[in-house]
Structure formats: structure tokens, C-alpha cells
Amino acid sequence: MKRFLAAFLLLASTPPLAYASLSTATRRAALTPELAMATVSGALTLLLAWRLLRRLEGLQAELEAERQHKSRFEAHSREMYEALERKLEERTAEMARQRDILVRTEKLAALSRLVAGVAHGLNNPLMAIMGEAVILRQRAAQPELAHGLELIEQQARRCAALVRDLAAFAGVEQRKVQPLDVHALLESALAQAALAAPAQEVQVLRYYWPEPLVVTGNMEQLQQALLNVIGNAYQAMAGRAPGRLTLRSRRTEAGLRLEVADSGPGIEPAALPYIFDPFYSRRASGQGLGLSVALGLVQGHGGRIWAESEAGQGTTVFIELPCTG
Structure with missing residues (x-):
């Protein structure tokens, strides 16, 4: 290294005319340290540039990761806020519904x-x-x-x-209870409803559970409840021949479920919550007691009854009862 440095100093201190008069061997000895220094300098420059570039890339990657983390955090926060907002709305609606049920x-x-x-x-x-x-x-x-x-x-x-x-x-009547075949109750109520409207053309579709469904209750009361529901379906389909009445039954985890669906005009959403209220009727000649009586009788047997409807699409009444067989 000392030899290269001495050659470099000799070359740097030699004037151009004197340098031209130097021998070839001397010029080569002087050029070798110059090339070595240039190579070292270039290598150092490249190394420094590469390290700076890597550092810049690392900083860019950190910035991108931070940006993505911030974006994910904002998205998660937004989702949590929306979920909380939905839960609050659902809870508020549920509280309003429970308050309305309590008042009613x-x-x-x-x-x-x-x-x-x-x-x-x-x-x-x-x-x-x-x-x-x-x-x-x-x-x-x-x-x-x-x-x-x-x-x-x-x-x-x-x-x-x-x-x-x-x-x-x-609910002032107390009558004896016994095991009852739900399908037989449905057929008996259907026959009575059909007799009450002999001129009405109605197609009856049955989708019964393949096994017997037995409920313990009073035969007259349960039959009356089903008759009121089916009779109400017949009245809804009056003047819309041919009508279509669909009866379904199935077993559930809590017992059994019956469905009575008609092809009538349906019920407006504003009127649907009140159809089980006593003396409420959408027909001028109606007494408004049929579904109210059905509600009382079904609840008296430990069950529940509700309706789903859409204007122009008919109405379906659901009845759930404890099943004993």
C-alpha cells in the first residue's frame, strides 16, 4: 500500500511535460495506484449508494406498513362503530316492541x-x-x-x-284435557270451515309431518282455535276464486308448528300488529273476535300464535304448541 501511495504522489507531483518524458515502466507504475484509488472510490460510492437505497426502501416499506395498519385500524373501527350502531338500533326496536307487548x-x-x-x-x-x-x-x-x-x-x-x-x-272455561291428534283437529276444523262457505272454490294443499303429532289439550278449544284461523283464511279469499289454502305441520325442537296460509289480498304492515286484538276487524260485518279467541286458546295451552303477511301475497298464520308425542 505504501508503494502505491508513493507512486500516486509521484504522479501527482510530476508536470505533464515531465510525465511525457517518463519511461513506459515508470508511467505504468504511476497509473496502477491511480486506477486502484479510482476503483476503491467507485466501490465506496456504489456501496454508499446501495446502503442509502436500501435504507430508503426500508423507510418506504415502514411507511407503507404504517399506512396499511392505519387503514386496517380505521376499517376495523368503522366496522365496530357500524356494528354497535346496528345493535343499538336493534335493542331500541326490541325495547319498543317489548314495551308495546307489555302495554297490550x-x-x-x-x-x-x-x-x-x-x-x-x-x-x-x-x-x-x-x-x-x-x-x-x-x-x-x-x-x-x-x-x-x-x-x-x-x-x-x-x-x-x-x-x-x-x-x-x-279464559273462564275450564275443560278436561287429553292427548289429541293435531292432523285430525286440522281436518275437522277444515271440514267445518268448508261447510260454512259451500259456494266458495278453494284448493286445499296439505303438507303434513309424516309421523303423528300429538298435543295434550282440550279438543273443543283447540278445534275452535283452528276453526277460527282457517275460517278467517276462507273469509280473506272470498271473491278471489279460485282460492288456495295451504296447511303445513312439522315437528320443532320446542314441540310442533302448524301453518295456515291463504292466497288472499294480504294485510298491510301497519295493520298486521293489531289483527289479534279483540274487536279488530278489517271487514265491516266482522266481529273481530275470531283471531283474538284463537290467541287466548293457543296461549292457554302453552303455545303461541303469530301471522306474517305481505299486501297482495296472502297471509300465513303460525301456531306453535308443546308436543307430547
Whole structure:
């Protein structure tokens, strides 16, 4: 190294004319350190440039990673905020629904107590009117008088049926319970509903669970509940021939589920929450007790009933009951 440095100093201190007069061997000896220094200098420059480039790339990678981390954090924060917002909305809606159910339950309880007293007070006079009308009609000699007494008897029986519905809604009737075949109850209620509308053209589709479904309950009450639901479906399909009534049954984890679907005009969303309220009816001639009675009877058997509908697409009523077989 000392030899190269001495040659370099000799070359640097030699004037150009003197350098030209140097021998070839001397010029070569002087050029060799110059090339070595240039090579070393270039190598150092390249190494420094490469290290700077690597450092710059590392900084860029760190910046990109930080940007991606920030982007992921912002996205995660946004998702968490949206999820919390949805949960808050759902919770608020659920609280409003529960509050509405509580208010309606309290109103129904008060109405049930009132209805129970009214039904009890009306039942005895109606029985007396019906009995006397039957006796007088049998003894009447004039056809006009017999016809009038028959009309009184018919209207009294109609009032008695209304009182029975009120009593069923109030839950004042206590009857014996027994194991019942749900499919047989459906068929019996269907036959009665069809007899009440003999001129109505309705196609009945049955999709029953392949095995028997047994529920423990009162036959008259459960049959009345199913008759009210199916009869309501027939009324919804009136004037829309041919109608289509679909009956489904299946077993669930909690028991059994029945579905009664009609092809009627459906129910508006604003009216759907009130169809089980007593005395609520969308028909001018309706009493508004059919579904209310069904609600009381189903709940009295430890079940629940609800409806789903869409305007123009028909209505489906769901009934869930505890299954014992």
C-alpha cells in the first residue's frame, strides 16, 4: 500500500511535460495506484449508494406498513362503530316492541276481566230466552208466530255463540284435557270451515309431518282455535276464486308448528300488529273476535300464535304448541 501511495504522489507531483518524458515502466507504475484509488472510490460510492437505497426502501416499506395498519385500524373501527350502531338500533326496536307487548298485555288482561263478567251475566238470560222460544214455537198454532219464534231462537243462539267466544277469550272455561291428534283437529276444523262457505272454490294443499303429532289439550278449544284461523283464511279469499289454502305441520325442537296460509289480498304492515286484538276487524260485518279467541286458546295451552303477511301475497298464520308425542 505504501508503494502505491508513493507512486500516486509521484504522479501527482510530476508536470505533464515531465510525465511525457517518463519511461513506459515508470508511467505504468504511476497509473496502477491511480486506477486502484479510482476503483476503491467507485466501490465506496456504489456501496454508499446501495446502503442509502436500501435504507430508503426500508423507510418506504415502514411507511407503507404504517399506512396499511392505519387503514386496517380505521376499517376495523368503522366496522365496530357500524356494528354497535346496528345493535343499538336493534335493542331500541326490541325495547319498543317489548314495551308495546307489555302495554297490550295489560290492556288485554283488563279487558279479559271485563269480558268474563259480561259473559257470565249474559249467559243465563240468553239460555232462558232460547228455552222459552223453543217451547213457545212448539206450541204455536199460527205459522207467522212460529216463524217469529224461530227467528228469536236463531238470534238467541247467535248471541250465545258470541258469549261463548267472549268466555273463551277471557279464559273462564275450564275443560278436561287429553292427548289429541293435531292432523285430525286440522281436518275437522277444515271440514267445518268448508261447510260454512259451500259456494266458495278453494284448493286445499296439505303438507303434513309424516309421523303423528300429538298435543295434550282440550279438543273443543283447540278445534275452535283452528276453526277460527282457517275460517278467517276462507273469509280473506272470498271473491278471489279460485282460492288456495295451504296447511303445513312439522315437528320443532320446542314441540310442533302448524301453518295456515291463504292466497288472499294480504294485510298491510301497519295493520298486521293489531289483527289479534279483540274487536279488530278489517271487514265491516266482522266481529273481530275470531283471531283474538284463537290467541287466548293457543296461549292457554302453552303455545303461541303469530301471522306474517305481505299486501297482495296472502297471509300465513303460525301456531306453535308443546308436543307430547
